[in-house]
Amino acid sequence: MIQLEHVSKSFSEGIPALNDVSLHISEGEFVFVVGDSGSGKSTLIKLLLKELEPTSGSITINDIDIRKLPHRKIPYFRRNIGCVFQDFRLLKDRNVYDNVAFAQRAVGASNRSIRQKVPVMLSMVGLAAKYRSFPKQLSGGEQQRVAIARALVNNPRILLADEPTGNLDNNNAWEIMNLLEMINSRGTTVVVVTHNMEIVRAMGKRVITIQKGNVVSDSLVDGMGGDDDEN
Amino acid sequence: MFSLASIATMAACIFLFGLFFAIVTNFQSMVKEAEEGVAVTVLFDDDITPQQIAEIGDRIKERPEVSAYNFKSADDAWEEFSQIYFEGNEELAEGFGDDNPLQKSESYEIYLNDVSMQDTLVKYLENLDGVREVRRSEIVANTLSDFNRLIGYVSAGIILILLCVAVFLISNTVTVGIAVRKEEIGIMKLIGATDFFVRAPFVVEGILIGLIGSALPLALLYGMYSRLIVYIMEKFNFLSSLMNFLPVSTVFRTLIPIALVLGVGIGFLGSFTTTRKHLKV
Numbered sequence: 113m114i115q116l117e118h119v120s121k122s123f124s125e126g127i128p129a130l131n132d133v134s135l136h137i138s139e140g141e142f143v144f145v146v147g148d149s150g151s152g153k154s155t156l157i158k159l160l161l162k163e164l165e166p167t168s169g170s171i172t173i174n175d176i177d178i179r180k181l182p183h184r185k186i187p188y189f190r191r192n193i194g195c196v197f198q199d200f201r202l203l204k205d206r207n208v209y210d211n212v213a214f215a216q217r218a219v220g221a222s223n224r225s226i227r228q229k230v231p232v233m234l235s236m237v238g239l240a241a242k243y244r245s246f247p248k249q250l251s252g253g254e255q256q257r258v259a260i261a262r263a264l265v266n267n268p269r270i271l272l273a274d275e276p277t278g279n280l281d282n283n284n285a286w287e288i289m290n291l292l293e294m295i296n297s298r299g300t301t302v303v304v305v306t307h308n309m310e311i312v313r314a315m316g317k318r319v320i321t322i323q324k325g326n327v328v329s330d331s332l333v334d335g336m337g338g339d340d341d342e343n
Numbered sequence: 344m345f346s347l348a349s350i351a352t353m354a355a356c357i358f359l360f361g362l363f364f365a366i367v368t369n370f371q372s373m374v375k376e377a378e379e380g381v382a383v384t385v386l387f388d389d390d391i392t393p394q395q396i397a398e399i400g401d402r403i404k405e406r407p408e409v410s411a412y413n414f415k416s417a418d419d420a421w422e423e424f425s426q427i428y429f430e431g432n433e434e435l436a437e438g439f440g441d442d443n444p445l446q447k448s449e450s451y452e453i454y455l456n457d458v459s460m461q462d463t464l465v466k467y468l469e470n471l472d473g474v475r476e477v478r479r480s481e482i483v484a485n486t487l488s489d490f491n492r493l494i495g496y497v498s499a500g501i502i503l504i505l506l507c508v509a510v511f512l513i514s515n516t517v518t519v520g521i522a523v524r525k526e527e528i529g530i531m532k533l534i535g536a537t538d539f540f541v542r543a544p545f546v547v548e549g550i551l552i553g554l555i556g557s558a559l560p561l562a563l564l565y566g567m568y569s570r571l572i573v574y575i576m577e578k579f580n581f582l583s584s585l586m587n588f589l590p591v592s593t594v595f596r597t598l599i600p601i602a603l604v605l606g607v608g609i610g611f612l613g614s615f616t617t618t619r620k621h622l623k624v
Contacts, residue, residue, distance in 0.1 A: 262534075
């Protein structure tokens with residue numbers, strides 16, 4: 113599903129943001145990517161979205177070598193990847209319904225499809241009753257739910273979440289994580305970048321640790337905080 | 344807000360363009376009128392036959408530079424000369440009786456489409472059999488030709504400057520508009536919107552700005568033009584004998600499509616190129 117082979121990314125001379133990273137994420141997996149600030153986690157997400165080009169190495173997603181992907185095909189490639197960010201990135205002048213519908217309109221979905229899918233997504237994230245609210249009327253957790261609904265409304269096979277709980281309190285962070293786990297249980301591959309180690313330890317998922325651009329560990333956590341299996 | 348600024352910018356540029364266009368068109372029309380009054384006179388050899396004169400007439404008729412020509416017989420020439428030089432002293436002319444001192448002065452008077460072609464035509468005429476002399480007003484022709492060229496260069500220069508200013512200003516206002524919606528564009532691109540989808544609203548907006556921004560000054564110029572001509576003619580009466588202003592319909596028949604195409608074109612180009620810079624996400 114996601115395959116990185118000897119991927120490096122340098123922005124300028126000096127320490128590379130990512131250095132010779134190789135990893136494989138299978139379909140349906142739930143993976144945490146952890147590391148300190150500036151370790152290269154967000155660079156990894158940007159490379160997966162083809163927002164950035166690797167300096168060297170190859171990235172294959174859904175059997176597509178994205179280095180060879182021409183510019184005009186990038187939008188179609190991205191439709192298979194949903195993304196969620198720490199700052200939610202909602203359109204402030206549109207209500208909840210329109211924020212989610214926006215993702216459908218951007219891919220040219222019909223009005224009928226929008227009318228069918230948006231309410232389903234809002235129900236799934238528990239915001240059906242707040243479809244008319246504007247982002248500023250919602251809590252941080254609710255805004256992130258809207259962002260998740262928007263990321264999923266086009267049925268992507270992969271969901272990338274870059275610090276999705278970074279702006280949330282503990283309760284909301286857990287709600288979001290439970291929601292992501294539920295989404296993963298439905299078959300979507302989920303990659304979560306975070307530094308909330310409490311959640312990472314408690315969730316018992318595969319954890320890839322990046323330090324100074326290098327993958328220093330790739331292991332399955334047992335859900336109680338201990339490493340279960342080192343890859 | 345930004346659209347209003349763009350419309351105002353566009354309207355100002357198209358207004359200046361329209362104003363300049365109306366002035367240049369009128370100048371060109373006046374120069375053209377003057378050009379049409381510049382004639383080339385062809386005089387014949389003494390022993391020429393009427394048939395040869397007719398043949399020369401046919402050759403002149405075939406020339407593309409010629410807009411009109413007429414034959415002036417020796418009698419016509421004498422009558423015209425008498426009228427000018429013996430005005431008030433007609434008895435002096437009568438002294439010549441039936442003798443025509445200008446017996447050998449039959450000629451063709453040729454009017455040209457474009458005075459800059461006078462040289463070519465004169466060379467051609469001088470080489471015709473039976474042609475004794477070709478008279479022309481070189482200074483007038485050259486002056487008119489130079490003046491015409493000058494108007495052409497100045498118009499091209501000013502139009503180019505106006506276009507550059509308009510494209511620059513529109514591009515700037517679109518850039519500001521895009522900066523405001525940068526977040527929205529970024530989200531669209533990450534969701535998987537195509538460049539066309541992202542660009543379309545900006546381009547449509549650019550075209551609308553162009554349409555409105557050119558329609559407004561056109562309407563203003565239309566109203567101003569007729570009133571201004573009437574005002575000039577009333578205030579400066581002496582000009583009416585020197586200048587013939589073009590009617591509003593003649594100027595606007597050309598100006599309206601040009602201004603609309605310019606407005607829409609600038610709006611389209613400005614928005615299209617500016618959005619392209621922001622689509623490389």
